[in-house]
Amino acid sequence: MNKKLLLSSILTLVSAQLFLGNAAQAHQEQAFAIAIHGGAGTINRNKMTDEKRLAYETKLKQARDAGYALLAKGKSSQAAVIAAIQILEDSPLFNAGKGAVYTFEGEHELDASIMNGKTLNAGAVSGVKTVKSPIALAEKVMEKSVHVMLSGEGADTFAKQQGLASVENSYFDTDARYQSLLRAKKKLAEKEKELKDFQAAHQTLANEYKYGTVGAVALDKSGTLTAGTSTGGMTAKRFGRIGDAPIIGAGTYANNDSCAVSATGHGEYFIRYHVAADICARMQYQGISLEKAADVVINDVLVEAGGSGGIIAIDPAGNITMPFNSTGMYRASKSSTGEEFVGIFKDD
Secondary structure, three states: OOHHHHHHHHHHHHHHHHHHHHHHHHHHHOOOEEEEEEEEEOOOHHHOOHHHHHHHHHHHHHHHHHHHHHHHOOOOHHHHHHHHHHHHHOOOOOOOHHHOOOEOOOOOOEEEEEEEOOOOOEEEEEEEOOEOOHHHHHHHHHHHOOOOEEEHHHHHHHHHHOOOOEOOHHHHOOHHHHHHHHHHHHHHHHHHHHHOOHHHHHHOOOHHHOOOOEEEEEEOOOOOEEEEEEEOOOOOEOOOOOOOOOOEOOOEEEOOOOOEEEEEEOHHHHHHOOHHHHHHHHHHHHOOOHHHHHHHHHHHHHHHHOOOEEEEEEOOOOOEEOOEOOOEEEEEEEEOOOOEEEEOOOOO
């Protein structure tokens, strides 16, 4: 074989390898996925009628598919997370936005946060009362303010300055949540009389009063991860209580080098054990899989501590895990690989 023919063959081979390499890389960059949750807790299968289950699953699918549709069009994971969460915030089925629980005083104080895994920029709000979409406000804090977290009246004022929809606090009223408040206050009064201490009495409340959240995590075609969480908090909460949902690293965390996580559960435990960030850190520094990291934190660390709840998480390859140690967790996911899921209980 002459030198020219040999050189031509080598160049052709190299070009083919480069083409295949670029094609594989392009295929990898096109991977995208989303997972959402509507809260974890003491979800009683025996009290879950077929009609009620269908209502939850239908809304979960709607939120998931709204976010997925944006990802399929090449939109950002941030846009997908916001879209999915806003659908859940607008539904009275979930403890966020319209379906938020009541405080002890009979009002609603809402929390939310969002984090971008590429920039590590984040925004959060706590104790807001008049903004219709707390997750939209968290995004504005991330993009339009020099701060990470705003709270209370100041956050509501910032929301108005940013042109976000404002509502009366009564907009969040629902009869089901009000009845839950009445039951909780009755139990608290009985226990407080016995224990002579409100905090001790509050610890005796069943888990059904202590948590409920919505959230989403997504990976877009550019490889960027985003996580977001929104909640009404804890039924009968007092003194401006803040849970894990608006706290970066506890209820929400995203880093393109590891994963994106949104949590739901008894917030005090998720704060103490910085659950969302811990899962990502275990992946990054121990070199273990997303599934393993999440399982250890949710089913070992939290269980040993006495904490209950779950998380949804996604890694840069589009792998999704949704572990929980409670009786149920409203959850759904969809991936460009063709996999999709919606469920409530462990055997779904």
